[in-house]
Ligand code: SF4
């Protein structure tokens with residue numbers, strides 16, 4: 329989308345449907361942290377331009393400067409809108425217009441370059457992923473031997489903290505007698521390219537990944553990254569991938585549902601729902617079930633479950649170092665800290681990066697921060713339920 333006349337029919341209809349209730353604005357993390365972006369204003373600006381017949385006005389000129397690049401694509405605005413207005417297709421569509429004209433903000437070209445040259449957001453070599461795969465003892469996926477394809481994602485392939493979480497997940501799967509393998513080669517799922525409007529790059533990555541998934545005979549994917557969950561499970565359908573994709577919390581909850589651990593120490597915890605898990609996938613019960621099953625006394629933060637407050641990383645903003653206004657991650661961290669829990673548990677590698685960063689820049693913060701799979705495996709280990717292969721045959725989710 330480049331100009332007002334490019335707005336699709338749904339966006340035109342939306343512009344005249346808004347009842348100006350302000351719910352989108354109240355729930356937007358960008359607006360809440362003092363940025364110029366206001367989803368309500370954006371819709372009303374569309375309405376005004378359409379009413380005034382300003383068809384050739386560029387969308388980037390119509391909206392306030394920079395707002396297109398302040399959206400985390402958290403989806404809160406459209407989720408709370410009482411009349412079903414969709415803000416993100418307009419924002420991402422307008423980003424597409426900017427990117428195709430070479431007007432992407434300066435934090436994005438290096439990321440695109442990494443994706444084009446190395447197939448991952450960090451620009452690291454495939455040998456580094458292979459080192460981790462070998463060290464962790466992950467086999468190459470073979471449909472005759474393995475039930476699940478473990479999708480590592482960029483974070484799992486290269487980021488030490490998240491690799492710890494994947495090792496924990498693997499330990500639990502092995503202990504439950506579940507078999508899994510990984511692809512010999514994996515590219516980024518393309519989430520950052522898609523949400524920032526580089527559709528061409530996204531399609532390239534998606535096509536290659538879908539070809540590899542199909543060639544490997546994958547029918548069930550487990551991932552600990554909610555962005556991979558949405559992209560592989562939803563966006564890849566249009567590229568012909570029909571495998572079942574599930575978040576690790578859902579699978580491990582199902583595999584441990586009959587566990588009744590005794591004498592586990594209780595621990596006060598809170599859970600940060602990732603937007604791409606709690607809101608987009610509607611999965612917020614499984615993480616809590618795991619926490620409660622293994623001794624977590626869960627305190628709920630404001631904005632939780634299917635209406636979480638974003639960590640600030642989505643929509644490519646993980647790479648934006650010059651965030652205007654207050655940092656979204658700081659506000660979210662303080663909301664979690666205000667629960668008084670000793671430990672903040674997270675279920676997304678990018679939320680972890682953002683919230684740990686916020687914790688590190690908060691003087692006197694002594695709250696523990698840990699990924700859900702690492703936490704769960706630690707509790708199972710204490711209960712003596714991992715570290716030995718079990719022949720348990722609990723049913724996986726249908
Ligand atoms: S998707 Fe999230 S950040 Fe973007 S406008 Fe909507 S509420 Fe704001």
Ligand code: SF4
Pocket residue numbers: 345346347348349350351352353367368371405408409410411412413
């Ligand atoms: S929530 Fe929907 S109806 Fe309400 S102001 Fe926002 S766009 Fe308009």
